[in-house]
Amino acid sequence: GEDVEQSLFLSVREGDSSVINCTYTDSSSTYLYWYKQEPGAGLQLLTYIFSNMDMKQDQRLTVLLNKKDKHLSLRIADTQTGDSAIYFCAENRYGGATNKLIFGTGTLLAVQP
Amino acid sequence: KAGVTQTPRYLIKTRGQQVTLSCSPISGHRSVSWYQQTPGQGLQFLFEYFSETQRNKGNFPGRFSGRQFSNSRSEMNVSTLELGDSALYLCASSLNQGEKLFFGSGTQLSVL
Numbered sequence: 001g002e003d004v005e006q007s008l009f010l011s012v013r014e015g016d017s018s019v020i021n022c023t024y025t026d027s028s029s030t031y032l033y034w035y036k037q038e039p040g041a042g043l044q045l046l047t048y049i050f051s052n053m054d055m056k057q058d059q060r061l062t063v064l065l066n067k068k069d070k071h072l073s074l075r076i077a078d079t080q081t082g083d084s085a086i087y088f089c090a091e092n093r094y095g096g097a098t099n100k101l102i103f104g105t106g107t108l109l110a111v112q113p
Numbered sequence: 114k115a116g117v118t119q120t121p122r123y124l125i126k127t128r129g130q131q132v133t134l135s136c137s138p139i140s141g142h143r144s145v146s147w148y149q150q151t152p153g154q155g156l157q158f159l160f161e162y163f164s165e166t167q168r169n170k171g172n173f174p175g176r177f178s179g180r181q182f183s184n185s186r187s188e189m190n191v192s193t194l195e196l197g198d199s200a201l202y203l204c205a206s207s208l209n210q211g212e213k214l215f216f217g218s219g220t221q222l223s224v225l
Contacts, residue, residue, distance in 0.1 A: 035216070042117075042203055043156075043216040088156065092211065098169045099146040099207055099214055103156035 004091060004104040011110045018076040020107045022089035027070060029091040033101065034063065034074045037086045046074070046087075076109075084111045115140065117217035119204050125223045131192040134220045138185050138206030144168075145187040146214065147179060150201040159202075162187055163210050191222075199224045 005023045012018045024032065030051050035043040049056045049063045049072075056063045062075040072089055086108050090101040118137040126132050138145050146161035158171040162181035179189040185206075191198055201221050205214040 030211070031213075033214075042119075042218040043205075045213060045215055048213060090156075094169075097210055099144055099161045099205065099210055099212075100158045100169050100171070101148075101156075101214065102158075105155055 004089060004102050006087075006089060006104040006107045008105065009108050009110070011112060012079050013112050014079060014081055016079055018074075018079045018083070018109055018111075020074045020076075020087050020089075020109065022072040022074075022104050024070050024072060024089070024091045024093075024104075025102075026091060026093035027067060029093040031092040032063075032065065032072050033090045033092075034061075035088045035090060035103075037088065037106070039085075043088065079109075079111050081111045081113055084109055117204055117206050117215055119202075119217035119220050121220060122218065123221045123223075125225060126194050127225050128194055128196060130194050131190065132194060132222060133188055133190050134202055134204075134222075136187045136189075136204030136206075136217060138187070138204075139215055142206035142208055142215075143185055144207045144210045144212070145181055145185060146205045146207075147187070147189050148203045148205065148216075149173075150203060150219070151199075156203075159189065161210070168210065194224045196224050198222065 033048045034046045060077045064073045086106045089104045144163045147159040160170045181187045201219045203219045205216045
């Protein structure tokens with residue numbers, strides 16, 4: 001189907017690792033993105049991965065991509081209260097000629113002090 | 114470098130009116146896209162512009178339109194507003210089509 005799926009809610013304690021999961025639909029998607037949205041704000045691009053990569057690490061963020069299962073995950077190490085936000089995964093399934101992204105439903109990450 | 118700038122930040126309109134939203138992309142970015150965000154439907158693609166031409170359009174009625182100017186700035190227009198048009202409208206820009214998208218803070222439109 002069309003939907004990019006994410007779990008709705010994740011609660012972790014400060015200092016723990018958070019793992020946010022996403023299942024996308026099109027194996028031909030070229031880019032996969034993670035965005036963060038804080039209350040009343042727009043979308044902040046956190047990181048992205050090309051479809052020919054399995055893993056990408058950027059400071060506290062690690063993205064894992066399993067193309068066979070169409071599964072994408074975002075791991076946040078040493079989660080802080082400032083990481084509390086909604087996280088969206090998105091796929092560009094139409095190749096490099098367009099900016100039409102299909103977004104997941106978003107995962108609300110709550111970090112307990 | 115300044116980010117994507119959207120104006121106004123908030124807007125209140127009544128049914129039947131029309132509205133124009135404005136977006137200034139990151140300097141040097143040539144592609145501008147618009148998205149609608151609602152609690153019920155999530156983030157949905159409206160349209161994208163590159164070199165003053167609409168390159169792609171989402172599944173929205175003709176009341177939704179847009180344009181891009183020679184300096185890459187973009188506007189979107191919604192005519193004959195309906196209650197269901199209440200949403201956060203997000204503009205995003207990228208250097209070229211198919212590249213990383215950077216979003217503005219959005220315009221929160223409320224239709225009464």
